[in-house]
Amino acid sequence: MPRILRLALAAFVILGLPVLAPAKEREVSIGLQAAITSMDPHYHNLTPNNSMMLHVFEPLIQRDANQKLVPGLATSWKAVDDLTWEFKLRKNVRFHDGSPFTAQDVVFTLKRVPNVPNSPSSFATFTKPIIDVKVIDPHTIVFKTATPHVLLPSDLASVLIISKVSGEKVATEDFNSGKAAIGTGPYKFAEYVPNQRVVLKANYGYWGGEEPWDKVTFKILTNPAARVAALLSGDVQLIETVPTADIAKLGKDPKYILSDKVSNRVIYVHVNQSTDKSPPFVTDKAGKPLEKNPFRDTRVRKALSIGINRDAIVNRVMEGKAVAASQLLPDFFYGTSKKLKPAKYDPEGAKKLLAEAGYPGGFSLTIHGPNNRYINDDKVAQAIAQFYSRIGIDAKVETMPSAVYFTRATKLEFGYMVLGWGTESGEQGSALRSLLATFDRDKGMGVTNRGRYSNPEFDKVLASALVTMDDKKREALIQQAAEIAMNDTGLIPIHYEVSTWATARSHRYAARTDQYTLATGLKPAN
Amino acid sequence: MLAFAIRRFGQSLFVLVLMSFIVFVGVYAIGNPMELLVNPQADEAERIRATAALGLDKPFLEQYWVFLKGAASGDLGKSFVFNVPALSLILDKLPATIELAFVAMVMAILLGIPLGLVAGLNPDSFIGRGIMAGSILGFSLPTFWVGLVLIMVFSVQLGWLPSNGRGETVSIAGLSVSFLTADGLSHLAMPALNLALFKLSLLIRLTRAGTREAVLQDYVKFARAKGLTQSRVIGVHVLKNILIPIVTVIGLELGSVIAFAIVTESIFAWPGTGKLLIDSINQLDRPVIVAYLLVIVALFIVINFAVDVLYSMLDPRVRLGGASASR
Numbered sequence: 001m002p003r004i005l006r007l008a009l010a011a012f013v014i015l016g017l018p019v020l021a022p023a024k025e026r027e028v029s030i031g032l033q034a035a036i037t038s039m040d041p042h043y044h045n046l047t048p049n050n051s052m053m054l055h056v057f058e059p060l061i062q063r064d065a066n067q068k069l070v071p072g073l074a075t076s077w078k079a080v081d082d083l084t085w086e087f088k089l090r091k092n093v094r095f096h097d098g099s100p101f102t103a104q105d106v107v108f109t110l111k112r113v114p115n116v117p118n119s120p121s122s123f124a125t126f127t128k129p130i131i132d133v134k135v136i137d138p139h140t141i142v143f144k145t146a147t148p149h150v151l152l153p154s155d156l157a158s159v160l161i162i163s164k165v166s167g168e169k170v171a172t173e174d175f176n177s178g179k180a181a182i183g184t185g186p187y188k189f190a191e192y193v194p195n196q197r198v199v200l201k202a203n204y205g206y207w208g209g210e211e212p213w214d215k216v217t218f219k220i221l222t223n224p225a226a227r228v229a230a231l232l233s234g235d236v237q238l239i240e241t242v243p244t245a246d247i248a249k250l251g252k253d254p255k256y257i258l259s260d261k262v263s264n265r266v267i268y269v270h271v272n273q274s275t276d277k278s279p280p281f282v283t284d285k286a287g288k289p290l291e292k293n294p295f296r297d298t299r300v301r302k303a304l305s306i307g308i309n310r311d312a313i314v315n316r317v318m319e320g321k322a323v324a325a326s327q328l329l330p331d332f333f334y335g336t337s338k339k340l341k342p343a344k345y346d347p348e349g350a351k352k353l354l355a356e357a358g359y360p361g362g363f364s365l366t367i368h369g370p371n372n373r374y375i376n377d378d379k380v381a382q383a384i385a386q387f388y389s390r391i392g393i394d395a396k397v398e399t400m401p402s403a404v405y406f407t408r409a410t411k412l413e414f415g416y417m418v419l420g421w422g423t424e425s426g427e428q429g430s431a432l433r434s435l436l437a438t439f440d441r442d443k444g445m446g447v448t449n450r451g452r453y454s455n456p457e458f459d460k461v462l463a464s465a466l467v468t469m470d471d472k473k474r475e476a477l478i479q480q481a482a483e484i485a486m487n488d489t490g491l492i493p494i495h496y497e498v499s500t501w502a503t504a505r506s507h508r509y510a511a512r513t514d515q516y517t518l519a520t521g522l523k524p525a526n
Numbered sequence: 527m528l529a530f531a532i533r534r535f536g537q538s539l540f541v542l543v544l545m546s547f548i549v550f551v552g553v554y555a556i557g558n559p560m561e562l563l564v565n566p567q568a569d570e571a572e573r574i575r576a577t578a579a580l581g582l583d584k585p586f587l588e589q590y591w592v593f594l595k596g597a598a599s600g601d602l603g604k605s606f607v608f609n610v611p612a613l614s615l616i617l618d619k620l621p622a623t624i625e626l627a628f629v630a631m632v633m634a635i636l637l638g639i640p641l642g643l644v645a646g647l648n649p650d651s652f653i654g655r656g657i658m659a660g661s662i663l664g665f666s667l668p669t670f671w672v673g674l675v676l677i678m679v680f681s682v683q684l685g686w687l688p689s690n691g692r693g694e695t696v697s698i699a700g701l702s703v704s705f706l707t708a709d710g711l712s713h714l715a716m717p718a719l720n721l722a723l724f725k726l727s728l729l730i731r732l733t734r735a736g737t738r739e740a741v742l743q744d745y746v747k748f749a750r751a752k753g754l755t756q757s758r759v760i761g762v763h764v765l766k767n768i769l770i771p772i773v774t775v776i777g778l779e780l781g782s783v784i785a786f787a788i789v790t791e792s793i794f795a796w797p798g799t800g801k802l803l804i805d806s807i808n809q810l811d812r813p814v815i816v817a818y819l820l821v822i823v824a825l826f827i828v829i830n831f832a833v834d835v836l837y838s839m840l841d842p843r844v845r846l847g848g849a850s851a852s853r
Binding site: 035037038043044045046117118119120121122124125172173176193194195196197219220221222223225226229230232233234235372401402403404405406407408410421424425430434441442444447448 | 690
């Protein structure tokens with residue numbers, strides 16, 4: 001080792017040289033909680049990826065901070081008839097390589113989406129309903145669907161447009177290396193190191209105006225304590241998913257600003273109604289199986305719902321960073337019913353309902369849940385168990401890592417399951433369809449209905465909602481379906497998670513319902 | 527020697543295959559990666575397509591057979607999540623881990639042996655007792671807690687050191703290293719110290735015990751009687767004799783420090799293989815988990831082989847021949 005280095009090392013060890021480089025102007029670092037698995041916008045449909053890609057690429061339709069659809073690369077869209085949609089595309093938009101954006105790029109993108117090799121979760125779900133695409137002129141495009149597909153605009157908000165010129169014959173590797181990562185977005189690709197960082201540079205010619213940052217570095221800090229430490233030490237200026245335990249401390253510290261917003265994720269409970277007799281882990285108090293499945297009785301489900309003190313969970317377990325839930329989305333989202341209110345805590349009423357249903361002494365069940373997937377998920381399960389002891393139900397709790405939990409839950413190995421659901425479409429119809437419609441794998445109904453709740457009346461209303469093109473009429477139908485399922489306690493909603501970001505005082509972040517962390521939402525504080 | 531090497535190679539291969547099978551059974555039993563990979567809103571057709579694309583639709587033994595066939599030609603499979611060969615993903619991250627481990631080991635040696643010597647020479651003094659008390663702390667404090675305290679003190683309170691990541695790197699013979707730049711060093715200091723702490727305590731205790739034994743030996747008394755200076759007695763006669771067991775332990779511990787850098791890497795977001803492993807387990811990225819464990823087993827095999835060979839060179843009484851009767 002050269003002498004000068006040895007000296008430097010010694011000086012460093014002894015003096016603890018202040019080596020923190022002063023942050024340059026218009027540069028910003030952001031701490032993310034999960035790895036970006038690819039820079040290919042059509043490779044892996046995963047929230048952290050989708051959020052990152054929005055900087056470099058753009059969809060035809062964007063979602064605002066409340067997940068409302070707003071113009072993106074398309075300036076307007078309308079349903080010409082039940083099976084035809086016309087989109088007007090934005091003019092004078094250029095890709096990062098200088099080529100102009102036209103309808104041909106949209107056609108090319110739609111062709112590529114279902115054909116990405118090895119994709120672990122493809123975006124083809126969003127493009128599949130489109131059976132034909134017609135280019136009217138470079139800035140007008142028409143989509144045909146086989147059946148009325150009301151969610152087409154929402155689906156297309158998840159499909160990012162790549163350039164035909166630079167996108168021919170490119171593989172996922174070419175996006176990761178940056179060669180093909182050419183979009184129309186406000187930032188350009190600069191560097192991608194798997195599991196470590198993504199660096200972006202400003203796109204000065206962006207049609208939507210200039211961004212306040214020349215360079216943005218996203219660091220992958222999966223450990224929550226490491227994320228907070230990075231903010232405290234000034235290594236990053238924004239972090240996502242602040243651990244609830246640190247929220248109070250950061251909130252009081254004038255050097256930091258918290259921004260939060262109720263998210264599109266509901267934490268809920270599915271009870272297993274698939275069997276005639278006792279579902280797994282449900283017995284009488286002596287440990288013997290029950291004659292019939294108690295969860296098939298609406299009164300039992302209702303008792304289990306009003307037996308949970310949601311306010312206590314929100315205030316104690318979640319430290320205020322949650323909102324008691326009445327349905328599958330907070331009530332400012334499309335398709336939610338204002339008539340539905342969170343179930344009121346009523347242990348006496350719950351006992352009465354249980355007695356009416358033939359369980360005056362209660363029964364035993366095991367609450368299963370993940371312990372590393374949702375905010376405080378294991379503590380929520382513990383809290384529910386405590387409330388149940390007050391209505392005469394013996395509840396044990398067993399939580400496990402999500403890698404194990406979801407596999408078993410899908411196989412219906414549990415009786416009582418704590419789960420979560422984020423509605424990416426931002427409208428309640430799709431959530432009702434996934435979680436509460438009668439399970440029918442082939443038709444794509446109730447695919448995540450792990451409780452196997454089934455209600456023909458609900459199914460009928462929902463089915464008609466899903467083919468009603470008129471926005472107002474459809475919303476009324478979705479609201480009606482939600483009221484049927486919730487009044488029947490098809491599942492037990494607990495709370496909506498509130499997502500929390502923290503920034504250094506010098507910065508402001510505009511919180512979002514979709515839990516995306518976007519550099520475009522980060523501004524210098526005045 | 528050659529016969530020993532060949533026999534050892536055969537054994538190692540067997541261990542690797544056995545290990546791969548055990549790990550394969552293990553990750554297979556954990557759960558279905560599809561549950562975590564496929565977006566929950568996706569329909570059944572998409573689920574089936576993705577399962578087939580990743581080869582997860584085949585029966586267990588067939589999946590294992592495909593893996594073995596690939597492994598024979600050096601292909602340990604592609605990461606489900608990142609879509610790049612699992613082995614290259616690990617080899618990309620390995621230099622960072624090895625650098626961290628080596629620097630930690632060097633720190634442990636440079637601090638542990640002198641401190642152990644001091645404690646061994648002055649067992650009843652305040653300093654000697656202080657060092658021993660410190661080494662007990664080093665043994666018993668949990669690594670993640672020490673890591674967080676380091677961050678709180680040096681990054682948050684004092685603002686001297688960055689709290690996470692790897693700094694600027696310099697490429698030497700194709701390997702990127704960070705200990706040659708000031709920025710790299712500042713990133714390296716805390717995680718390396720954190721990782722070194724346990725080994726440091728171990729070396730203090732070993733050195734102290736050896737020293738206490740050695741100073742009572744006749745050759746030390748004789749050296750003193752000859753009128754040699756204190757520094758020469760300790761530096762040459764004592765230290766040389768107690769180094770043999772210490773070198774052996776250092777060799778053995780090097781493997782474990784690489785393999786167990788996981789906690790430190792996670793806290794300091796050090797982009798090494800440990801952090802990769804944790805993230806891969808959380809996402810059930812089977813090929814990466816299997817490949818990682820095989821790489822680590824291979825590393826242990828190589829290190830142990832090197833230690834055996836070195837030992838036979840240092841101590842002529844140790845023979846590496848095939849005859850088991852000589853053991």
